[in-house]
Amino acid sequence: MVKDFSFPNHTPWLQRIWQDLQPTPGRLNSSLRMTLASILVLVLMLVLQMPYIAYGLYFMFLMGRESPSVSLRTAFVLVVTIVLVIVVEMVVVIVSDNDPMARVLSVAILTFIGGMILVSTSLPSLGGAIGFIYCVVIGFWEHHAPEDTLVLWPYV
Numbered sequence: 528m529v530k531d532f533s534f535p536n537h538t539p540w541l542q543r544i545w546q547d548l549q550p551t552p553g554r555l556n557s558s559l560r561m562t563l564a565s566i567l568v569l570v571l572m573l574v575l576q577m578p579y580i581a582y583g584l585y586f587m588f589l590m591g592r593e594s595p596s597v598s599l600r601t602a603f604v605l606v607v608t609i610v611l612v613i614v615v616e617m618v619v620v621i622v623s624d625n626d627p628m629a630r631v632l633s634v635a636i637l638t639f640i641g642g643m644i645l646v647s648t649s650l651p652s653l654g655g656a657i658g659f660i661y662c663v664v665i666g667f668w669e670h671h672a673p674e675d676t677l678v679l680w681p682y683v
Contacts, residue, residue: 619633
């Protein structure tokens with residue numbers, strides 16, 4: 528039996544946080560699935576020596592965790608979304624001949640589209656992924672990596 532602690536002199540948000548921390552059915556399975564997925568992604572990114580590991584791990588928290596099938600569907604849709612956003616970024620840079628104003632306007636437009644997807648679809652993580660990935664890729668475009676940076680395998 529769980530003891531009920533009350534917070535008589537505290538704000539309602541503290542009570543909501545306490546209620547969220549209480550055990551619920553399925554929380555252990557979800558936590559173990561997230562832990563396993565995070566470890567696999569971290570090991571894969573470390574083996575491949577990919578830069579900016581934190582971005583890959585951040586996307587682990589955007590995926591749906593209700594069941595393995597929902598997680599797989601969300602992961603597939605996120606990968607397709609990331610590929611499409613990178614293609615859009617390359618098209619914007621090529622068509623605008625690398626014009627800084629076009630890049631700034633494209634960030635505003637894709638952030639707006641991402642916000643509309645966030646509030647109007649059944650997969651809200653897509654909206655955040657679109658805005659986040661586009662802004663990160665544009666940032667990478669502005670700050671080039673050094674020539675001696677090793678990407679993927681060190682013996683290639």
